[in-house]
Amino acid sequence: LAKTTQPISMDSYEGQEVNITCSHNNIATNDYITWYQQFPSQGPRFIIQGYKTKVTNEVASLFIPADRKSSTLSLPRVSLSDTAVYYCLVGDIAHSSASKIIFGSGTRLSIRP
Amino acid sequence: DGGITQSPKYLFRKEGQNVTLSCEQNLNHDAMYWYRQDPGQGLRLIYYSQIVNDFQKGDIAEGYSVSREKKESFPLTVTSAQKNPTAFYLCASSSGDTSGYGYTFGSGTRLTVV
Numbered sequence: 001l002a003k004t005t006q007p008i009s010m011d012s013y014e015g016q017e018v019n020i021t022c023s024h025n026n027i028a029t030n031d032y033i034t035w036y037q038q039f040p041s042q043g044p045r046f047i048i049q050g051y052k053t054k055v056t057n058e059v060a061s062l063f064i065p066a067d068r069k070s071s072t073l074s075l076p077r078v079s080l081s082d083t084a085v086y087y088c089l090v091g092d093i094a095h096s097s098a099s100k101i102i103f104g105s106g107t108r109l110s111i112r113p
Numbered sequence: 114d115g116g117i118t119q120s121p122k123y124l125f126r127k128e129g130q131n132v133t134l135s136c137e138q139n140l141n142h143d144a145m146y147w148y149r150q151d152p153g154q155g156l157r158l159i160y161y162s163q164i165v166n167d168f169q170k171g172d173i174a175e176g177y178s179v180s181r182e183k184k185e186s187f188p189l190t191v192t193s194a195q196k197n198p199t200a201f202y203l204c205a206s207s208s209g210d211t212s213g214y215g216y217t218f219g220s221g222t223r224l225t226v227v
Contacts, residue, residue, distance in 0.1 A: 032215075034215045036215075036216075041201070041221065041223065042220055042221065043117075043203050043204075043205070043218025043219050043220055043221050044156070044203075044216070044218050045218065046215055046216070046217070049215060087155070087156075089215070103148070103155045103156035103157075104155050105153075105154060105155040106155055
């Protein structure tokens with residue numbers, strides 16, 4: 001199982017760039033790295049997914065070094081509405097048994113005015 | 114719009130009762146999942162199904178049961194054997210396509226024992 005480690009909580013201010021790092025030392029060759037965002041009393045929603053190097057979409061960027069043992073979710077110019085829990089998942093969601101995809105406790109991000 | 118619908122949003126259960134949580138998806142996804150979330154915690158897998166008429170236990174299946182008679186539907190029954198059922202329950206689905214985006218989640222059902 002590809003266990004992940006991410007900070008329990010982070011604080012930042014509106015307009016700042018926030019970087020959340022996830023460690024996954026035993027990532028397998030076929031594993032993707034996927035980040036989800038969860039607001040209170042809602043289901044998680046997909047933010048970004050990558051395999052290697054850098055991926056960018058309209059919401060965030062995902063940086064993955066060559067060894068793939070970690071990844072960094074970057075949220076540019078955060079706002080109060082980015083306050084949420086962020087989960088890093090590692091696995092081959094399409095082909096692996098769901099029991100091999102682990103949601104940890106995530107990173108609780110708090111944005112202040 | 115395609116998505117996952119969970120109902121009801123809030124559910125109250127008396128001691129000793131069985132209750133069923135509904136989950137319906139119109140995304141044409143093959144796989145469906147049930148997760149439980151306790152306050153301040155991550156998601157724990159209860160059951161999952163990768164094809165109609167087949168399902169597997171997750172990490173915390175005791176006290177729960179499921180069925181998968183249709184591709185679109187994956188109801189979860191919380192039985193009286195589940196001693197601590199108060200939690201937030203999330204249903205999800207996924208395609209078997211690597212170009213997909215992993216899981217799509219419903220908006221959840223909050224179950225409270227009264």
